[in-house]
Amino acid sequence: MELRDAPTARLHPEGRAGPVAAPTSVVRTVAEAFLVRLRRRGVDRLFVNSGTDFAPIVEAYARRHESRLDLPDVVVCAHENLAVSMAHGSYLGDGRMQAVVLHTSVGTANAVCAVFNAARSRVPILLAAGRTPLFEHTRLGARDFPIHWAQEMFDQAGMLREFVAWDYELRDGAHVTDVVDRAVDVACTEPGGPVYLTLPREVLAAPMPGTGAPPAPARPAPPHPDPGAVARLADLLATASFPVVVTADAGADAHAVVLLDELSRRFGIAVVEQGPRHVNLPADHPLHAGYSVDAVLGEADVLCVLDLDVPWIPGTAAPRADAVVVQCGPDPHFSRYPVRTHRADLSITTTSTALLAGLSAALGTRAVDPGRADRLAARVSGWRARRERVLADEAERTGPITKTALNAALARVRPPGAVVVNEYWASAELLASTTPGTWFGTPPAGGLGWGLPAALGLQMARPEATVIAAVGDGAYLFANPAACHHAMAMHDLPVLTVVCTNGHWGAVQGSTLRMYPDGHTAGGGALSPLAQLGPVPDFAAYAEASGGLGLRVEQRAQLVPALRQALRSVEHDRRPALVDVRCV
Structure with missing residues (x-):
């Protein structure tokens, strides 16, 4: 199976394709430093539904013709659900984390549903929300609209704290680089998800200290499975008569699709896409067993659940009593779900790509019935x-x-x-x-x-x-x-x-x-x-x-x-x- 990378392009704020000019002047404000660091960390697009709280960011883009700073490209959105969900879709398209600008408390409230979707999908998005100005007077950026009193909350981030992997408020421009780095690293560390950073207007408007920004830190490596657990799963799959992998999200990494394709063909393992949210296995694959796990639960003697939150509905179906059920994923028991009691005889913390690569190597050293692939293909093709x-x-x-x-x-x-x-x-x-x-x-x-x-x-x-x-x-x-x-x-x-x-x-x-x-x-x-x-x-x-x-x-x-x-x-x-x- 050939893997083709999806085409990508970078867009200017006005929508023209092309490279962004190299910076020719120093950063002046914290707002500019924030934006420069986002671009440095791979954030190409800033999906924006802004308000009075983001005047320093508006000014940073207005000065761009003079500063030539390399800033994320602006994508204006007329509603916060649109902005967050577009960022979600953009990540699905090219695998690059993006950022969203939300207008204080009211914009955050409009975005909660979309953030919930991104959180359960483990999509990394940096949500940068304005905060009502801290001061009533005496500071650049202090309150100058009546709404600046009514919009303030005691705990603005509390609206979505259950859905984000991290939340924080930028309190001083001196550590803007550190805070952006922390946000990006947490969002992109498996299992990943959105993060939330509030930005007071006075802090954004402040002059940026004249220290140079450090190099961007290396991204953390994804989790790899325990070798002993992989060996045990390989033993189970090698000796099974009807082994099945069931998944919905393994194909979030296109490389996992290639590995699953090869593993299934080579070792005779059926694959079910249960409520798929990605292409996890090509539909024309001979061992593709369809889109309902219920069709195979009565026969499967080894059921490998690959990064799937609800592999079956407990009230209507269940694996065979004598089957072995293996739950695998970055968070195999979905710890952020208050209740999830699906059976697990073996659990492996891993990404789908890492597990499939390890399984292929382990199964290559084991004796597997060479006729199993053809027999299963005939049984699952209906x-x-x-x-x-x-x-x-x-x-x-x-x-x-x-x-x-x-x-x-x-x-x-x-x-x-x-x-x-x-x-x-x-x-x-x-x-x-x-x-x-x-x-x-x-x-x-x-x-x-x-x-x-x-x-x-x-x-x-x-x-x-x-x-x-x-x-x-x-x-x-x-x-x-x-x-x-x-x-x-x-x-x-x-x-x-x-x-x-x-x-x-x-x-x-x-x-x-x-x-x-x-x-x-x-x-x-x-x-x-x-x-x-x-x-x-x-x-x-x-x-x-x-x-x-x-x-x-x-x-x-x-x-x-x-x-x-x-x-x-x-x-x-x-x-x-x-x-x-x-x-x-």
Whole structure:
């Protein structure tokens, strides 16, 4: 399997591609020192929704034509959920940590849901929030707006302390470099995640001491598994009759996809992608066992859970009593989850890449049945035949548009290598991605409004890619669509948005029916008022209002032509497009 690195580009604040000029003058203020250090630590983009608290940062960028300082490129965002989720998507696109500017307490409050998503996805983001000025007078940067009293909190960081790996307040400019280094190092140390730094305006405005900044420290090495634990797991896998790896996030590192591909082929190990958030194994791999672990739990005698928080739902399924369950990951028991009691007969703290490399070496010294790969391939391939039947059936069907019909249409027109960012309706099984980095699923926390902004950030990180945001009407509304389409126009981000519009919260209605299959909701025969979204707006108008192409589809026969027209818009005209698909 060949691994191709995703293309990347650096953008100027005004959106032109090209290198940033080398600095020709010294740093004057703490704000400038903060920004220079961010760039020095690999932060290329500053996703900004700022306010009165960031006047020194505004001044630093205004002085850039004179200072020629190398600062992160500014990406203006009209809402904090957009800013944080774009930074999240940007990291998914190129693997580089980015920073977000939040406006004091109120901006932080708007960002909490997106930070929750990033935290559960272990995505490193430096969140730099302004703080209400400390002083009422006498200092440069002291309070000069009435809001500077009402916006102050006793513990601003407390709003998101449970979700960040570290939080701090910059109290003096003399240690701005140390504080930025600390923030970046914590965010990027496995298991990783967002960090939060508050910046008082007076501190940012202060002159920077004339000492030179030290070199950037080396990043910490990722955790490697205990050799004894790897040897034990290798013994279990070598002697198993039906070994299975189940994962959702191993493919966060594309190198792990290559290693898992080779390990599975060479040693005859089946792989299930359970609720995948990445491409963990190409869908056309002979030992790909589908997208539901329930299909193999009855047969698997060794179940290796690879960096997956919920490998099965305890109330509905469980591994065989005589199976061996091995939990592996940077935090194999997900210690930040208050309750998680999934069985573990062996636990290994490691990254997926390190474990797979170690396992390949260890299994290479053990006797493994050479016929196991072919036998397992025959036993786990049934999902492919079912997929082909569904796609063939949908091509012949008529009537209202269903989610299955929408997936079949997208599978038919999806360009090779096109990236799908899914928040609701896209099916990993029906779309069957084969290239690492071309499928991104909803974060574990499920905070709505992530998908479309994340697609924008991913498009920014990979400007040559075709990026498709697959969202439901509820997720689309939560994403602040006017702000998202505004960002597409401002930053030249030709994303294709496909909205599955059915006018209700399917998860709300579905969860009620699962809990009360014989209850009043089930017997009423009508959609609960708590699950209704109607009347649904004209979503195509959001795209058109910012210069994009907006299409509305109500008939099956319109689906494929509309998707092809939208793809031509984003690929050839570099014009964002939205297809509003009215589904049942």
